[in-house]
Amino acid sequence: MSTRAGIVVTGTEVLTGRVADRNGPWLADQLRVLGVDVSHVVVVGDRPADLHAALTFLAATDASLVITSGGLGPTADDLTADVVGEFQGRASAVDPALEARIAVIVDDLVARRGWRTDTAATAAGVAKQARVPHGATVLEPVGTAPGLVVPPGEGRSGPTILVLPGPPPELQGMWPAAVAADAVQRALAGRSELRQETIRLWGTLEAQLAVTLREHERELADLEITTCLRDGELEIVTRFAPAAQPAYDRLGDLISEHYADTLFSTGPTLDELVAIAFADRGLTVATAESCTGGLLAARLTAWPGSSAWVLGGVTAYANSAKEQLLDVPGTMLAEHGAVSAEVAAALADGARVRLGADVGVGITGIAGPGGGTPEKPVGTVHLCVSGPEGQEARSLVLPGSRTAVRERSVTRAMHLLRHLLAGGPPA
């Protein structure tokens, strides 16, 4: 890898976690595809000195490009363009032509949304957004803020700084123009392809895999292998130069050989596998969820085109909903309780029958923090997937918070669907 980059994500709202950063990871992935390796993502609040310190840090690494996101809005806490200009030794001034173009965009936006505004406020905001460091390249706004490519000022060395807006749709929309800019191309000269491949195991420990990797350390020396265990899925991500493809093929063979019983994917995510399996087999699905409250349906329908195979589902929080919409017998609820294997199976069957689907999924459990008992503690979850070739069920006690219990239940249901439809390791 001859070319590296650093990323600065600005915004006190990101630093303090009120907004999750989506730009750092997205930029890192785009750069990887271009053959550029990212060393650090630095999140910094809306304070000029802290932003300056982050730029100083990244300029001192071997990065030839630094990308900033955010801080290009119309208000006083949006200070990225000025700080970057100063850092590169380039004074900023309002670009009148750019100012006029932004004014048109803002007027149109205000008119469309019917927002209340006043002329002076709008004009001040527009002028602020039209400030450009001398010699910088302007990237046309996707929202209201322009991007900037700011090379080091005359007689200076260091990375070129690419300044992008914070809202992810704006940043992503501006990316093609940013990459095409001459100054960015110059900063990225010398980059080389880096491949990335992913292998997924279900139910193998990191420590176990580590033995295999250690045993074959020399054969795999040219691979950068990272492993991550999440909700029972061991994700093995490998990055390598094209010349190391044989070493990667060897890794694939080793894993097929040693972990055939847990290997469920050499690429696609769990969600992709489930979507592909439904589409390929021409089957439909319906859900019946209690504790997960619609999360499984939301996850299945997140997939574009899922309307071809998701018929729908029922969130049956109240017992009355389980009875009336999914035909769970009141006697069963009384005898076994709403959180039981029996009710999970009845939910799955109810969803199948009521929605006329090939496959039904039932989930019932206690997500907490309240509602647990000694017999049925918080985290107790019963799952059932019922299809044309039979059914599979699991009864679990999952650890963690309300959110964790809900998410893990949904992941487990996805594995049940994956196994029922496409085989592979049991869920």
Added chain:
Amino acid sequence: MSTRAGIVVTGTEVLTGRVADRNGPWLADQLRVLGVDVSHVVVVGDRPADLHAALTFLAATDASLVITSGGLGPTADDLTADVVGEFQGRASAVDPALEARIAVIVDDLVARRGWRTDTAATAAGVAKQARVPHGATVLEPVGTAPGLVVPPGEGRSGPTILVLPGPPPELQGMWPAAVAADAVQRALAGRSELRQETIRLWGTLEAQLAVTLREHERELADLEITTCLRDGELEIVTRFAPAAQPAYDRLGDLISEHYADTLFSTGPTLDELVAIAFADRGLTVATAESCTGGLLAARLTAWPGSSAWVLGGVTAYANSAKEQLLDVPGTMLAEHGAVSAEVAAALADGARVRLGADVGVGITGIAGPGGGTPEKPVGTVHLCVSGPEGQEARSLVLPGSRTAVRERSVTRAMHLLRHLLAGGPPA
């Protein structure tokens, strides 16, 4: 603010976006409550040199405490403890007593999960996790990895480094012990209370607010105000020392005075307001979702205790589900199409009636990327909330990706609920 801290989040899976970082924001918020200000969150991959560079950077700021998360697992890419020990000038060695305690935890975990493992692999992983820099304080494992408090080595200066595990439940579980550790208390000496308050407006532009803030710049000088516009909500977060409380009260008055028509909260989030309104008024709700596929139900039920007021919902993706589970007339679907204001109202009523709820919500739309037509482009969404005191409906064309259209539709539905139940600015 006399005490500042820096945070390092390690892990190539975080740097490349495969896993979203939840630790940086969580730690920043915990530190804020303690009166410690965070300057930077640095995300770094599993490479010793890059981690070392991040520590060097943060040590050169005015941070008296640096917190790392992640890189404490049993595999070769987990290198935080050794790198931190070396950075602080403290050699690491296996702590035999700690090794024995971790071995018990791991054996228990493997037995409970029924994972396949082998003795040598497990022992090597345990020994790796039991390596402690000389003179460091061990924080007992919550999962399998211990935490560490590593002050600068003898004769050195710089921040104390608090080393925490990566999985959020482990990091959060270890936090009380970490804060109580003497070396951490010493590093945080001199901290002072910092208050944080939030005001939320619905439908005011940042540039408009900026005018008000500029006009009263001097009265508000002791406040650190940051604004963030997201899906139509302008969030105004203010941090200030206790002595600046009168200035904050003045800000509150100014906003009440100038933005009464868009001010919907002086604290609680939209989701809290909706949950509180349902609980206070003793009303129940049921949802009927097409394009949002269960996301609204999932968002409502994310709230602990929501089972008291959420009866359930139907994800009606297929028209047959709309007809059979929610009584949307087939003639209406044929005449107006599934994506229409008429069907949104029928969905809301169907959910109310079928689930016996006080309030019903109907959402139908085209989330994309496919399915749009010139008359009904991608992003077309019809919403209806129907309650005992009448109904409110909105027809919108929302911008953005499939994910954005779905999320924005749900947020708009939450505002409709908020307005119907609790008043405030219209949704």
